[in-house]
Amino acid sequence: MAISRREALQFSGAVVAATAISGCCKNEKEIGSAQGDVKTTHKAPIADTKSPRVVVVGGGWSGLSIAKYTKIFAPSADVILVEQRHNFTSCPMSNLWLVDKVDMEYLTHDYLQGARENDYTYFHATATGLDKKKRILKTSEGDLSFDYLVFAPGIDYDYSRWTSDIAFENRLRQEYPAGFIPGSEHLTLKNKIQNFKGGNFILTVPSGNYRCLPAPYERACVIAEYFKQKNLKAKVIILDENNTITIKKEGFLSAFYELYSDYIEYIPNTTIKNIDLENKIVETDFDEIKFEDAAFYPHVRGAKILQRAGVAKDAKNMLEGDIDPLTYEVHGEKNIFVTGDARPMGFSKSGNTSNSEGHFVAKLIAQKINKTPAVKWESPVTTCFSIISTAPIKAIYVYSEYAYNKENSSFSFTSTSASENWKKEGVVNADSVYNWATALYADMFSK
Ligand SMILES: Cc1cc2nc3c(=O)[nH]c(=O)nc-3n(C[C@H](O)[C@H](O)[C@H](O)COP(=O)(O)OP(=O)(O)OC[C@H]3O[C@@H](n4cnc5c(N)ncnc54)[C@H](O)[C@@H]3O)c2cc1C
Known part of the structure; x- marks a missing residue:
């Protein structure tokens, strides 16, 4: 049966009305300009909350640790992890995978599991910008308001x-x-x-x-x-x-x-x-x-989002002066933090450093949310194993913490120990490599 032009117009009007009622675009606000270009801003599809919201950009060793432990230390917080990847692949242990000594399953982990078990939201999106005044993080999937924001986006290359x-x-x-x-x-x-x-x-x-x-x-x-x-x-x-x-x-x-x-x-x-x-x-x-x-x-260099968001003043990198080295807060922005390999401090850019630092930054954020007394600075911990051979498997390792020198505002190594004699200790160290990795994956993804 053919429909008339009038019926067709009525029908299309009904569709428009139905669309508006169903609310499919209810978060969208269109701003037209005289030239006809249309900019669309829309809220991210995340339910509003009355709880203090902590948004963490980057689901790596740093961001995962901060998302989990913020929720543990401040259970009232609404924690959202913004990550552009669909699943997590570990860089640590990946050199063994290159030569078939561990499989991809060992390196790959499930963001949904991490979020489910630790009671936060995994939001699959790319952070693209920041409105500091309005406290809105711009993402590829819409705007996300926050009370506290952590950038833990890792590195980019500088060629x-x-x-x-x-x-x-x-x-x-x-x-x-x-x-x-x-x-x-x-x-x-x-x-x-x-x-x-x-x-x-x-x-x-x-x-x-x-x-x-x-x-x-x-x-x-x-x-x-x-x-x-x-x-x-x-x-x-x-x-x-x-x-x-x-x-x-x-x-x-x-x-x-x-x-x-x-x-x-x-x-x-x-x-x-x-x-x-x-x-x-x-x-x-x-x-x-x-x-x-x-x-x-x-x-x-620090990941490019830092520059786009206006938290790194240098065109390429975060500089030490851009954040407080003891509280990780961006200068002038008390509730915005930068952590992990993206930070400008001279800590070793390692997974263990990022993970341990994340526990501390979570305490700092929780302290603000819970309004409890100030937290004392804690050093990140660098524990790092390296494989020397795989048949038999032998490893060496180094352990270090850091001390802050107020006079020249810099960090130095402290409590350092190492085991580099792979002929004597290599096999024992190698057992610890797997124990370390398994424990850290559990720390990031399990309850
Ligand atoms: C080959 C290799 C071996 C290593 N071995 C070890 C080891 O044995 N022990 C050890 O401790 N460390 C090791 N490391 C170092 C360790 O992997 C890094 O130090 C660690 O990953 C840093 O954590 P991070 O959270 O700062 O960054 P990442 O782990 O890189 O996480 C950053 C996350 O942010 C996301 N992201 C970036 N930009 C955006 C955006 N705009 N929006 C949304 N998401 C974004 C990225 O997708 C990524 O998932 C190794 C690294 C490599 C490459």
Whole structure:
């Protein structure tokens, strides 16, 4: 049966009215301009609350710990974790996964479980901006009001020391990813390692406080061992911008020389001048090195959202002056915090550091919500294991806390201990690696 034009108009009017009544767009507010462009702002699909709301951006080692422990220390809080990924993949232990010594299930964890068991909301969205005055976090899924806001977004790469050519930077990102942010970079790296036919495999180490100081050296060990087991004519060449190995030096150097002398070439104090992708040659300040494959790890910076949100004043990074080093609060914004690898303080950028720091930041936020007496500063804890070999599995480790020096407003290491003698203690340390990882995953995701 055909319908008339009048009936059709009536019908479409009914649809418009029904849409308005059903409230499908009830949160949307359209602001039109004379030019006809329409900006839409809308509330995130999260129920309003009368409870103090704590919004945490980033479901990594820092954000997960803050979301869980804020809810524990301040049960009245409405805690929302804003995370752009669908599931969590661990960087710690991922070097073992590259060579098939743990499986992906061990590294992957469920954000929904973390939220369910710990009584907060996982909101799958990307934070895109901030209205500090109105206390609104802008996200890809709508605006989220907050009383307390934590930025724990981790790092981004900074390729500017190598190139200002965005096309070339994108080739480096795509063809030779660093593998220090989980996801496709790690999958690409694993494929490269497992399909390597021989020749030079370059790993670079940036200077500065890069993410996980020992991880590039640990990675070199497991890749070298993998090539050795396959009897490949291959070499892992480590081009290190630093003067020497930045952490666990004795343990790594002895492993390089005693276990992998034919498979690892360690070149410290190296500045890369040019990467010729067509001819596969790295030009350093004193050499030209041919390579068959590589993972180029550039410098790191705090994730870009900090800049977009106006909490990092420098165009690239958070500076020490941007936040209070003892309370993690952004200067001038008492209820906005920056934590984890994105923080400007010189703590080791490690998962354990971020997790332990998260417990403390949760206490700080809970203290404000509960209006209880001020909380004393607690040092983050850096416990870091590194694998030296996988057959048999041997590891070295370092433990450190930090002390704050008021006079020069800086932190130094304290209570440091280490176990770098992998010949004597490597096997015992290796057991602890799994215990550590399993305990930390449970701390982040279980009740
Ligand atoms: C290969 C490797 C090995 C490592 N080994 C160890 C180890 O053995 N021990 C150890 O302690 N540490 C280790 N680390 C370091 C550890 O992984 C990091 O220090 C830790 O992940 C930092 O935690 P974070 O929460 O600050 O950042 P992340 O864990 O990176 O989490 C940040 C989260 O924020 C999200 N995010 C970013 N921007 C936005 C946005 N705009 N909106 C929404 N979400 C956003 C990201 O998706 C991410 O999930 C290793 C790292 C690597 C790469």
